[in-house]
Structure formats: structure tokens, C-alpha cells
Amino acid sequence: MDALVLCFCLALGLIHTTEEKVLRQGRVPPHIVFVMVEDQGIGYHGSEIHMPVLDQLAGERVKLENYYVQPICSPSCSQLMTGRYQIHTGLQHSIIHARQPLCLPPNIPTLPERLRQAGYSTHMVGKWHLGFCRPECLPMSCGFQSFLGSLTGSGDHFSFQSCDGTEACGFDLHYGEWPAWELSGNYSTRLYTERVKEILRGHDQWTPLFLYVALQAVHTPLQAPGHLLRNYQTLGHRPLRHYAAMVSGVDESVGMIVSELRERGYYNNSVLIYSSDSGGQPVSWGCNWPLRGGKGSYWEGGVRAVGFVHSPLLKTKGVVSQALIHVSDWYPTLLSFAGYRESDSSYLDSQDNQWPALLLNLNGFGIWDTRVRAAIRAGDWKLLTGNVGDGDWFPPQTMPGGPQQWKGMEKRRDQRRKSVWIFTITADPYDRADFAYGPDDEEPDNTNRKARSKSTC
Template identity: 55%
Template structure:
């Protein structure tokens, strides 16, 4: 017990130092350009619908921003957050596709069929076409809509592409990760293709340009060619800082003293992304958008600790339902905010951006019933109480069932072998296998993980299937209260059972060999015809490839990546 007390003291001290070390007297970004009348005196209601810039980063850890005490330099993010509203009770999803789908639809993954894993390049799957997306609602409200960056919501047919889902223009990648310079993506040995698209065409001519620079330049170009008198929505989904760890040399040089190579490269990528955000902010001011703009910054999931990221002092990492996997970096910066320069502890989830932004745009939400998100703008701008009181982190019936879980352990209400997690008020419940559960310090040492690896490793996790934490009192999830508070466990299991009754079937079809880039001119892109779509969406297997040798090769690749996926997603070593 003494060890836990000492550890808790050190963690609180670290966090306190991180916040107190910020220099609040630094001049803000707002001071870089003369302010307009909106900055001095805002009318009761916005004179015009605001311009909306939504910036999403990939795999950036909770600890990996300056104002959380990081050793990584993020001066732009620090200043934007300091002058806006920091969201310190903000939640996202543990992996890529789920966060993006919930942002775009305002619905939990159990309500879109995307509650298991991610959409893989060769799957005949995408964001359900019956969902009215955020950019479509903004188009209805008179907005020009643009997307720059990573899509990762499926592309097997043209109807799934960003330009068919509400965006007027698109420059970016369709798959989950690509090379930052060549834009190649391999979905297994020999299954490689180019993945950079301009609209619905392959952007071969852009190869060689570092994606973070390319995307920031495209945003500036869009702003330069548009009129600030007309509302605009730009969704900037940076590839950074997802693997592969690649950065221009000048940024790596800044962190040459870092002993850990992965952390050094990762830090360079974060700082490069920070400068890209600075350039976007500068463009907003240069072209006359800033005074009537709302900038939202969000991460998509927790950091990948084996690729340089850090979620310290939170528990777990990307791919897990511990706080390190689902608590995100988030803030809003805008001259339109009524109560600026503060930290908000209002409960906010990534699904909330849909109704919040559509409401800001004066759009109509009456024809999209059943949203899981809430309009949290009053909580952000005015400091009012959040309308959200609970979050369903997820229910995944396909994930490996926990060995020690059972319906009996769940009071006959819930099979605790099923991977699920929910937050109600200050309580958080996890069942099944939540994923890798250690607390991992920042990888600053040359020989990390080395001896540090075993500092806080847990050995009792595999024998459990239920955990309960008071997240308000214990944000680092160190004290499991499931045995002390069976009444709370029972109440939260009832909420899980309620949500599960509203879930639709999981969409996770088998991969299809026809998606191979070799059949699409060497690039990843739509490959299914209408007849194919009808057959595969009905649940039947895609046509088998001809030729025994080729068939066996594909089977081996499928088996290999199924095992690899299981290993990555189960977060076991």
C-alpha cells in the first residue's frame, strides 16, 4: 500500500509540474495579427455561421503535447489551447476507424456496425451509406466542405469515397497508413499500392512531398481560393503521427539528445505537425477567416507506446479501453468563445462534435434522429454543465472472449467474457479483455523498454473479467473497486445490456483478392461493381480466386494477417 501511495504522489507531482511549467505570460497567437471587431465585442448570436476547422491527429498520445508536461515541443498547440478551452474530460475511441466513424456520424459504433476492429484495405466494407454524415449536414446549411488527410472509412466502391459522403473536395489517403513521402501502403507481403488521391483520381504527381507539409499547404490553398464571406468547413485529418516514423531531418535534429530512437523520430513528427497547425492558423488570419472561425483539435486514439508515443500517467495504450487508449487531447480555439482561457472538465465525447458543429452552423438536426452525441457548445463556450452524463466506449462481440468471464459473474445480466466498457457519471466499468493494461513511462531511455518495462507490470489481469474505477478520484485506474461496490457494477452492467439491445449486427466481411492494387493500376481504390456489392453485402463469401497455387498463397496471407491483427489488437506481447 505504501508503494501505491508513493506512486500516486509522484504521478500527481508530475502532472502538477506539467501544468504549472507552462509560461502563461507568453504572447498568444491571437496577438500575431490585428484583431477584428468580433474579438472585441461579440454579439449575442453569431452574425454569420462560423468557419469550422476540425484538426484530427493520428496516434498522438495523451502525454505528447506541451501543456500535459511533455518533453516534446508543441508551442502552437499550447498557445491555441491556452487561449481557448482545454477539454480535460474528453474521450475518443481506442483505434482509427471507430473514432472517425463516430465523428462523421455522431453515433456509437454499435449503431453503425463498425464495433469490431478497423476497416481493412481489402474488405468490402465502408461507413454505412444510409448514414447522413457531418459534412452532408453542413452542405445543407450552405457550407463549402473540404477534407484533407486520412479517410479510413472504406473505399471498396465509389459511393464510399469522401466526395460521395459530403465533401466537395478531397486530398488524402483512403487506407489506414501510408509512407509519408511515397504514399505506398502494403497490406501484407506483395500486396502494396499507392494511396494518395485528389478527389476520385489517383494523385501520382504529388509523390515525394511530406504529407504533413502537403496537407497544410492544401488547406492554405483552399482558404486562399474561397471567400471568407461564405461559410467553410475543413476537416484536416493528419496522417501524423501514425507509423511509419518519418520526419524531415531538421526536426529530428532538434531532439538529437533523446536517447530512444523511436521517441526521437516521433517527437520530430509531433513538432512538425505543430508547425503545420501554426501555418493553418496563420492562413485563417491572412485570408480573413479567423475572427469568425472555430478551430477544434482532437486526437483519434491513445498513443502507440511501442512506436514512440506516451499516454503517461494514464493506464494502457492505443487499442485498449483503459484511459490511455480512450482519453484524448482536445481543445477548442475561437474568438467566438464567451469564456476563454480556461480548462473545462465537462464530459465530452467525439460523437458530440456532430450535433455541436451542425448547431453552430445553424443546420437542421430534426431529420437525423437517434444521434448519440450532444450539443456541448454551451458547456465549451459558456462553462455550462455538459448534457452528457455517460459514454458507451464500446461493445465488441467478436473480440476474443476473456477466459475467466461468464454470465454468472455478470449477475445474470451480462456475459463478462465480452469486451465492453462504459462510463456513467464518475464510474467506469470494463468487462472481458480491455487490452494491454500497464502504465508505461515515456520512452526517453536508450534501452527502453529494458528494466523499466517491469516496473509496473500486472500479473493478475488475465484472471479477471470485471473492473470498476471511480475515474474522477482515480483517473489513472489504479484502484479496482469492483469487489467493494457490486451495486455499482450491477447498475453499469444493466446499462451495457440496454445499449446492447440497440446494437446492429457487426459488419466485418472477409477480405477479397480483387482489391489488390495490381488490379487497379497499382493504386488502392474502389474495385467492386454493383453486382459484387449486392452479393457480398448479403453476407456471402466473395468469389474464390482461380488457380490452386494462387488460392493457397492468398489463404496463407489471410491467415498471417488474421493472426497479426489478433496480436496487435489484443495488446499482448
């Protein structure tokens, strides 16, 4: 059976075959815990950073190895919340800045709104970053019954001071719609974890629960408490020590959440989904090696994300799914878990099954201008156009000198005067062997031949 079918069908499709069967047996639909982390490039693929919990949880159930998100946070989160591509929500260009009068369109149904209609309690902890310019833009106006977290991005992890790139700064930690001044001084990852535990302790287990945990880690500023930093005293660079400690803090947080699920009796009827919102940010020590590029780009290192599904409802263990999955697909998939049926799903850009193609970005419709920043993956192929971001490869900073076998690889050589790239991603996940030619290319040249000969994984 296809690994995606295992992931999407076994997690209720085969176990709770239909909504009617669930009701007839008196079973509660599964509790859903969705953990979204920021800018995590490293994840259960081998690293000097300690991630025992994530390694174990991912290895025990379903790893998503062809899982795509957007290269920055607001577009990725908007697609999770709506099941629609960002070209339909006006969020395809950038993040939502602190003083920008923009938010998730209030007329589009959100995932928590639909889950509440299905009988779920819905709670959010962590970073929203989908707008706050009007009351109807806030999390509790978009379907969540409670909210503790920040409304903007990149705030201080201890003081919760957030600045918009100018002299304008403010306190950004909110409980519901009000500032939570009294919680300043706590480390964000630990604070959010304690709030999750508080929700689990006070919730009625016989009511299905949707818990959206959007950790700000490992986004800058790179900050971590002392007990996590002590594990990395031997790493040479101070920023790298803080980055590694933040990743370990995420691992510790997920471990605490799973322990609480077990202790409070939720675990056996729960589905835990773990996802990064983008690739890692190399300038902030994030690592996507050996994928090309990073956060902010449409190279594989910017949009192929860490993701897994863990649930005791999945009886098959150790599955590695190569199926094509996009962050927007969680919207219909989780509604299917909940037994909710959309009366009209034609407005969605997602589905709870395998996509033959993923549109990663497109700015407008009509004639496709190749100068416009856009990306699409269809089956084995990936097409990029326009300025798709920094195309360097960034070796792991923890490896002195980087891996020797990649010493002579290209460094953005193919971005000069080019606006079209074509790759066979299944054979060449590193975006190296370009099948499109720019104005200065001689077709076919020896460089491209050599690159193609080395592209097979």
C-alpha cells in the first residue's frame, strides 16, 4: 500500500472507516496535535544536534520525505489554516509585517472553524503571524477558543519585545486579545509547552481536541536557556551553540507534550503532526544540506520541509513516505480525520490524497512571464522561473571545512542572466543538473553533462 495512503487512511480512514462507525461505537474522534516549528532545516536525518525525541517519534511511524511548504512563515501558515494556495489569500509576496494592514481574509473558512463545527475544542499556542490589524484578524476570531502567543514574528524569546525593522518596537505576548505582561521573562518554547500541558489537564477527554502549537524556535534571535546551552559547550561558535540548543529545546518540548498526552490518557486516540514552516536559514546557522538554498528561496532547501506523523492509531511502524504532500493538504486531511465533510470543496487547492503536482508559487494568472518568481513541481519534474532566491549550497557548519566530496560543486553559477530552470527532482534532489539553458549557455556543454552524470542519488 502507498505510504501516503498508510499515513492518510490508517489515521482514521481504515481505523475509523466512516464517521457513522465512529459514532456507532461511541468512540471520540482523534485528538489532533499539530506542532509547527520555525525554520528547522535539520531533522532526524543525522546531525550533531541532539534530537532523541524527534528521531524516535519520526522513526516509529511515518516520515514524510517529499513534504513541501512555502519558503517563509506567513504563506505556509495561511495554507495550513485555509487549504488554499497563497495566491488566493493575497499572501504570496512576503510575511505580514508588524505595521502592515493585512491579514488572512476573514471570509475564507479556517481549519479551526471547521473543526469546531465537527465538535472539536480548538486551542492555539505560539506564533500566529497571520495579521492583527483588525479584531476579525485575531486567532480567536478565526476559530480558536483560546490563544496564548505572539501575533508578529521574530520577537525576543524572553522579553517578547518585537520590532518591525525600524525604531518601532512593542511587547508581543498575548493571552486571548490582551497583553500577558506578567509572563515576560519566561523562555518562549518552555512557556508554550507549559500552556499546552495546562490545556491538556483541563480538557474533557471525551471532547475531541485540536491543539495547534506554533513554536517560534528556531527563528532568530538565537536564544536559549542555560540548561540547554550546557549540552553544546564544545561547539566553536556562540551563535551555533544557541541554534543547537534551540533545536534541542524543541525536541524537549515535543517530548513533554507527548508525555502529557500519555499521562492524561489522550495518547492512544491522538494524532501528532510535526512540520517546519520553511527550510532552515543558513545565515542563522540553519542547515538544509545537501539540498540547495534555504529559507526564502524556492530551491529544495527552502521548500522541502521536515515533517512526520506519529500516532498509535497507525499500526504500521517505520514507514518512509515518498508521496508528494503539501502543507495545504493538511486542511482537508484533518477534516477527514474529524469526520467533517465539506458541502463544497471546489474552492480548495488541496486534497486528502496524493497530488500529482504542487504549485509552490505563482504571482497572478494568464500568460506565464518567466521573469516572475514562480515554482511548480509535477511528478518527477520541477520548474523554476524568475528570481527564486539564493542558490548556494551550504555545508553543515558543525563539519569543519564541509564534506570534501562536495568541494567542487557549483555556487550559483547557473543563476547568471537566467530565469528558467528545470530539474528532475526524484533523481536530482539537489537542484544541480539543470535541463533549461540560459542566454549564455552552449547546449549541451561539458559542465551540464558532468553535473547530470553526478545527479543520480
